[in-house]
Amino acid sequence: MTLTPEQETFAKTALDEAVAKLTKAVARVGEKVPYTAHDGIYDDRSENIDWWTNGFFGGILWQLYSVTQDESIREKAVAYEAKLDRCLMNDTMLDHDNGFKWLPTAGADYILTESEAAKNRLLLAASNLMGRFNLNGRFIRAWNDWGTDDHRGWAIIDCLMNLPLLYRASDITGDPRFKQVAMAHADTAAKNFVRADGSCEHIVEFDPRTGSFVRIRGGQGMKDGSAWTRGQSWGIYGFALSYMHTKSPAYIENSRKIADYYMAHIPESKLIPVDFCQPADCDFEDDCSAAIAACGLIELSKALPDAIGDKYLDAAVDLLKALYDNTVDKDENHDILLTRCSASYNEENHNYPIIYGDYYYLEALLKLNNKGIFIW
Numbered sequence: 001m002t003l004t005p006e007q008e009t010f011a012k013t014a015l016d017e018a019v020a021k022l023t024k025a026v027a028r029v030g031e032k033v034p035y036t037a038h039d040g041i042y043d044d045r046s047e048n049i050d051w052w053t054n055g056f057f058g059g060i061l062w063q064l065y066s067v068t069q070d071e072s073i074r075e076k077a078v079a080y081e082a083k084l085d086r087c088l089m090n091d092t093m094l095d096h097d098n099g100f101k102w103l104p105t106a107g108a109d110y111i112l113t114e115s116e117a118a119k120n121r122l123l124l125a126a127s128n129l130m131g132r133f134n135l136n137g138r139f140i141r142a143w144n145d146w147g148t149d150d151h152r153g154w155a156i157i158d159c160l161m162n163l164p165l166l167y168r169a170s171d172i173t174g175d176p177r178f179k180q181v182a183m184a185h186a187d188t189a190a191k192n193f194v195r196a197d198g199s200c201e202h203i204v205e206f207d208p209r210t211g212s213f214v215r216i217r218g219g220q221g222m223k224d225g226s227a228w229t230r231g232q233s234w235g236i237y238g239f240a241l242s243y244m245h246t247k248s249p250a251y252i253e254n255s256r257k258i259a260d261y262y263m264a265h266i267p268e269s270k271l272i273p274v275d276f277c278q279p280a281d282c283d284f285e286d287d288c289s290a291a292i293a294a295c296g297l298i299e300l301s302k303a304l305p306d307a308i309g310d311k312y313l314d315a316a317v318d319l320l321k322a323l324y325d326n327t328v329d330k331d332e333n334h335d336i337l338l339t340r341c342s343a344s345y346n347e348e349n350h351n352y353p354i355i356y357g358d359y360y361y362l363e364a365l366l367k368l369n370n371k372g373i374f375i376w
Contacts, residue, residue, distance in 0.1 A: 040353075167242075
């Protein structure tokens with residue numbers, strides 16, 4: 001991966017500003033578990049400790065510690081990690097998003113400190129995730145049931161990002177079962193989620209008893225069959241990660257296929273809509289999608305020869321620069337970085353801060369500067 005001098009200057013400037021701002025924000029956050037922000041200040045979702053995004057501020061803390069070596073940040077990261085034990089010890093709070101919760105927290109901790117407590121949390125979360133595997137359908141069940149909803153046969157594109165929890169568990173224990181389950185799910189996703197044009201489904205429903213395909217669901221996109229942009233980003237990054245852990249050529253080819261679709265649909269502004277199929281006059285954006293896609297494109301570029309990979313690297317830098325120039329909050333009295341995120345197309349609110357947008361923006365800039373830790 002080789003940046004041009006101009007790209008290097010941008011990457012260093014943007015990272016230095018992000019680290020300085022987030023370091024100040026850490027002191028203001030205190031005991032909070034952030035999800036979004038009000039007037040630039042992170043909120044607190046401590047009462048919803050099982051929410052799927054609750055690992056990302058922990059990831060910000062560990063990434064900041066890795067570049068600053070500030071012991072006070074490490075102490076906050078360890079304390080934050082322990083907060084999630086209330087979730088880890090309750091089976092109703094565990095789901096396919098165990099990787100999102102414990103890779104940026106316990107996983108990062110174990111990489112940096114070899115903490116036995118962190119390793120224990122990581123393996124407990126991985127074992128639970130592996131237990132969600134449907135043998136006949138060869139997929140990891142997504143959500144738990146909500147009220148009268150039956151999710152036993154539902155799988156989602158997001159889960160590709162949780163598979164590294166299983167790959168890491170195999171590496172730590174030497175037990176191949178974790179990796180086998182991860183690859184089986186990735187293979188099912190490649191077969192059932194990636195369309196011929198390179199776009200992705202969000203949700204595929206299978207019969208939980210037979211494993212047979214039932215139907216697709218639009219999920220957080222505009223409608224069934226549309227192209228929810230964050231889902232495309234999960235696909236780019238998720239398949240690239242499975243390639244990194246297995247070296248299976250099929251995974252890098254799927255990552256490239258989705259990336260090519262994504263890049264072909266980036267607007268002239270380089271600011272990413274919530275859904276690539278949304279009406280032209282709709283102003284719903286998702287900075288999260290752009291930041292996640294940038295992370296995936298950077299890893300994709302590293303896995304390919306320079307002559308091929310450079311276009312993915314350039315696209316990643318373009319996405320990050322568009323965020324930096326247009327949507328990043330540069331006020332150091334505010335906690336947040338990205339300001340125009342959206343959880344889904346059909347929700348009531350759009351274009352607001354979300355914690356994982358800030359995490360992936362930071363991670364992408366760290367990648368460009370060859371800094372930080374690789375938690376996935």
